Amino acid sequence: AQSVTQPDIHITVSEGASLELRCNYSYGATPYLFWYVQSPGQGLQLLLKYFSGDTLVQGIKGFEAEFKRSQSSFNLRKPSVHWSDAAEYFCAVGPFTGGGNKLTFGTGTQLKVEL
Amino acid sequence: GAGVSQTPSNKVTEKGKYVELRCDPISGHTALYWYRQSLGQGPEFLIYFQGTGAADDSGLPNDRFFAVRPEGSVSTLKIQRTERGDSAVYLCASSLLPRGNEQFFGPGTRLTVL
Secondary structure (H helix, E strand, O other): OOEEEOOOOEEEEEOOOOEEEOOEEEOOOOEEEEEEEEOOOOOEEEEEEEOOOOOEEEOHHHOEEEEEHHHOEEEEEEOOOOHHHOEEEEEEEEEOOOOOOOOEEOOOEEEEEEO | OOOOEEEOOEEEEOOOOOEEEEEEOOOOOOEEEEEEEOOOOOOEEEEEEEOOEEEEOOOOOOOOEEEEOOOOOOEEEEEOOOOHHHOEEEEEEEEOOOOOOOOEEOOOEEEEEO
């Protein structure tokens, strides 16, 4: 069965500092990988996704993520964090072929930005 | 255009009662998903519809949970004999095509069972 691990429950960074949120997945086949962001009272918003091709993926709001098959990782990065980035971030994996279409989410990383 | 909408936004009920949660997907999206998000957790898959039929209901926790999508658009998640452990945010998502497409999420319904 697929699983997603986000080892950092909470992360605090200063505004303007760089950010990296970790995500490791376990999946028996080629996965689709996603990062979503959830602000209080808001639905999940897709930041970026990886299906195939270039392993460095650019997303919205200046975020990027790198797929590393050898490490089963899909870490999210941002060079300079803005106060408005404070939110909860979820990594998710879905099937590339076969199976259902459900996404399996990690437990999330809560990002706090200090001004 | 309009996104995924869910009603009600909040629902408080008593243990043992029946509740219905509604999801209006983005127009034209054929795939619809229900997830449940408990406090401090990521969303957990419940059920997936392709058109009117439930293509995968493997995430429904037990037979108290049931969902329908009779006309291939609006979906209703139904919970019978609610228990306190059912308290969570229930999220609905839709996508244009079933596989590999971005799932667009609604704001969720917060269910509290007293």
